[in-house]
Amino acid sequence: MNAAWVAVLVVGAATMAIKSAGPVLAGGRELPQGSARVVDLLAPALLAALVATNAFASDEALVLDERGAGLAVAGIAILLKAPLLAVIVVAAVTAALLRAI
């Protein structure tokens, strides 16, 4: 078996286990008191980290590139209450235009 297949099998199994651990072991059960507030704070913290890494991380470096510009324009669109599709499109178009220049 070559390296690629080993990686496919090990990572596939590990990912399935990571994703299902919580739902399989604790699914359908009421989470302990305070879980609503936990979700409240876990969700924004993780979303903020996803915004930050998707916009400003390149491998293991911080960069300010066209994605950051796209994010700024998306932020303005969000403040103007634009629909989700419009927010995504203006971000992509901004980045594409800046790269084309």
Added chain:
Amino acid sequence: MTRGYSGGLRAISPLLPAVVAFGVSFGVLAQAAGIGAAASIVMSLTTFAGSAQFAIASVLGAGGTTVAAIGAAVLLNARYGPMALAAAGVFRGGKLRRLFESQLLVDESWALAQRDGQFDRRIMIGAGLGLYAGWNAGTAIGVMAGDSLADPATLGLDAAFPALFLALLVPLLRDRTVVAATLLGAGIALALTPITPAGIPVIAATAACLVGLRRPAAAQAPSFEPSPPARAAHPGEGRCPEEARA
């Protein structure tokens, strides 16, 4: 917004062109990295996580070891542990069903399923199925088409993902505690990016929910929709998963 499975599918549809395009670029990159056609397609079907799969392709393509590729991918996917745990309460049915349904949890489906502070399982599943179809169709196209296709970055599609996450984050910013957790989460992720392997910054950012310990629930600003009784102030409020389980 529409609820239910079709609501999830509708919610994810704006992002599908970008997901397919990245599936295509993964297929192309995996071929360039020497991962066979079948292995590439099976990886998309079973791992179903873009960043981890790109990490595997880039490590193996650069001549890295199998262990390094696996380590990078597992680190990147470790964030799904806390994300799935936060959503665990809404999964229904037998263990096998919960195992399969939880596989549809990825960043985008998890983020879209956040509705009014609750996790909507059907939105997650509908969005997850759309993402699964798009990602795997894209991979298959990329594997077959080779590098004759445009790089999605040229089209700016990589900028679509942070924009999506920001659009989903902003409506959650209802009170100061949430804003504090958001700023701290982003700060931790940015601070750790240059000094830790990819994957660690996002996991470490979950520690930002500790700010909930500082402020009692009574400090919460009034929100626009009435809180259900279950979310009224009680001693367990504002805890992180580790404390809540203890």
